[in-house]
Amino acid sequence: MDHSVLERDFAPVGPWSVDPERVAAFAAATRYSGDGVPPTFPIILLNDAMLAFLADVGANLEHIVHGEQRFTWHRPVVVGDELTATMKVASLRALGGAELIGTLTQITDASGELVGEAKATLVHGGAA
Numbered sequence: 001m002d003h004s005v006l007e008r009d010f011a012p013v014g015p016w017s018v019d020p021e022r023v024a025a026f027a028a029a030t031r032y033s034g035d036g037v038p039p040t041f042p043i044i045l046l047n048d049a050m051l052a053f054l055a056d057v058g059a060n061l062e063h064i065v066h067g068e069q070r071f072t073w074h075r076p077v078v079v080g081d082e083l084t085a086t087m088k089v090a091s092l093r094a095l096g097g098a099e100l101i102g103t104l105t106q107i108t109d110a111s112g113e114l115v116g117e118a119k120a121t122l123v124h125g126g127a128a
Contacts, residue, residue: 008088010052010087013049013052036076067123071117075115077115081109086108097125100121101121102120
């Protein structure tokens, strides 16, 4: 992967509505039994941001393994939020014929307030 992607903010994805139906479907699918919006609920938005990033850089999803995911929340996600995700590549290194891509995605609400951040490691195996 071209190192020019480092520290580049990719096009924002969203806004994405946090509505009761989406929350209920996600909670049912993940067997979340807590109150409010499940803390991992924005993974759906992050997936859209990752797919947009991969399309932008010409990487094939079939050659990606999702290695790690961490969330840091500045406030809870609540029903009624309109969320936007902006991803950037925070690190890039080669290891054993693969590329380790460290991403940082900032999740903001409609007012631009930082709601949370997600760090992920993607392992790109290159062409088959």
